[in-house]
Amino acid sequence: MEGDSKPSDALHHARLCTQMPSTAVGISQVVKAADVSMPPCSNTELVEFASASDRQPSRWNLVSSRISRLMQMRSEYATAVEFEIEASKVHWSELDSTNSDEDEENQTDVEVFQKLKEKWGDFFCDYGDGLVMGKKIAEGGQAEIYEASWSSRAIFKLGEQVGGFDVLKVFKEGWALQHLQKQWPEGMLQAGTRRGPIRRACVIDKGVMLNNGRFAFLMKKYWGDLRKLIDIRMQHNHNACAPFTDDETGSIAAQIVEGMAALHKRNIVHRDMKASNILLWVPNEKTFDAVHDPFWCNVADFESSVGLVGTGYWRAPEILRALQTGSIRSHLFDEKSDVYSFAMTYYEILTGCIPFEDLGGRNYGMIIEGRRPELPSYINPLLKALLNRCWHTNPLERPSFGNIGEQLKKIYLN
Structure with a gap:
């Protein structure tokens, strides 16, 4: 530093x-x-x-x-x-093109998100208009990184909870949340919600559903x-x-x-x-x-x-x-x-x-x-x-x- x-x-x-x-x-x-x-x-x-x-x-x-x-x-x-x-x-x-479940019952992202909220509590949040996706600052094969900003109403309501977590890792269009959740490794959600942050690892604050229908992780902003x-x-x-x-x-x-x-x-x-x-x-x-x-x-x-x-x-x-x-x-x-x-x-x-x-x-x-x-x-x-x-x-x-x-x-x- x-x-x-x-x-x-x-x-x-x-x-x-x-x-x-x-x-x-x-x-x-x-x-x-x-x-x-x-x-x-x-x-x-x-x-x-x-x-x-x-x-x-x-x-x-x-x-x-x-x-x-x-x-x-x-x-x-x-x-x-x-x-x-x-x-x-x-x-x-490189993405795994063989990882699919064609026979599985299709669920909407909203349905899946609601079930995730019920299972994991406030790790998954819907901020509505309070969280705004800003300019794009990076991209990878699976997701794009955007700056995030908060409405004055959200800042007043959430206070210090919004501090420091100001980028969105937004998964690219075509990723259904039903399949995306299966990519989360064992221990990731437990580590983030129950056992504290993982040392020397990037902090994931929340999983959020954006107004445009895409899923994103709300994360701490890093230089690069x-x-x-x-x-x-x-x-x-x-x-x-x-x-x-x-x-x-x-x-x-x-x-x-x-x-x-x-x-x-x-x-x-x-x-x-x-x-x-x-x-x-x-x-x-x-x-x-x-x-x-x-x-x-x-x-x-x-x-x-x-x-x-x-x-x-x-x-x-x-x-x-x-x-x-x-x-x-x-x-x-x-x-x-x-x-x-x-x-x-x-x-x-x-x-x-x-x-x-x-x-x-x-x-x-x-x-x-x-x-x-x-x-x-x-x-x-x-x-x-x-x-x-x-x-x-x-x-x-x-x-x-x-x-x-x-x-x-x-x-x-x-």
Whole structure:
């Protein structure tokens, strides 16, 4: 988060702070985080990785062709939002076209919504004209993100309840709520309504039915996602070096690990882990400097994951094999497939590149046979060994997120 003062030097002076309780990585000591403010709901220890905060991001010989294309195409779009949506399409999630129940009795969205309200209480709300859908700010394969605003009448009636939850994740037309609800993973609603928010995960405040008949989740507004930040930093450094310093890389990874461990504890499998599904919390998005200012990471887009089959080459070989043979089944997505996708996400953080961004198409055979991304030669050998375990062909050889957290502690804090 942004502190009272901003660094005026180069990129390597950016500092990133993370919360990591002992349940995630076994860190008990507190390292003072200078000039950094806590997010409003945090009350745990602050830990800042102290490995190499005074080093610039490392240069290496792999240049991202995607970043080069982005640098060339920016002027083709009238607005930043249009450009960001187009840039994001390469990592949009793939939907499961086989997941349907043709024999099921059709119910209207209103009927389904009423039953959800009866079952889950005030998690599902109908705000009527009080909640207004504003301008579109992002889009994915399954939904669009809009700013949300409240009428003066709703603010008077709801008071502080409306504060901080000011974007709508609106599912695209054609999604019947009857089928959409089946995409919500086990534990998601329980976690949101009975057991409190999930640590290091995006907060879903309400499920709402809009006046236009579309269903949406009302959520906290974030600055953007980690992939957006990577793209900005890679363009800023002219595609010449990695987007983050060693300490930033370790801190980002630790926060993701904590969020994923919390999801798995609630029996929630993400199914679509990637940098674009990590949202960034900043204290003031209007003044946030994407090159210098610190931020916090929250795992996102797990709330409707059951209807997805992941994204591109972030997916584990057992998933790709099933897609190749037309035998995709929900049970193939588990904690171990999430670990594999985490390793690909770590590759994004380390290099700024999309996994196999130049491979194209559906060349799954090479991945199934064992091909993996090239890692920078300068990284810690322990980190290289950890990633090799995470993206191992055999799911049984992949570590848990608890174990990954312990390994990150050894790599970045020793």
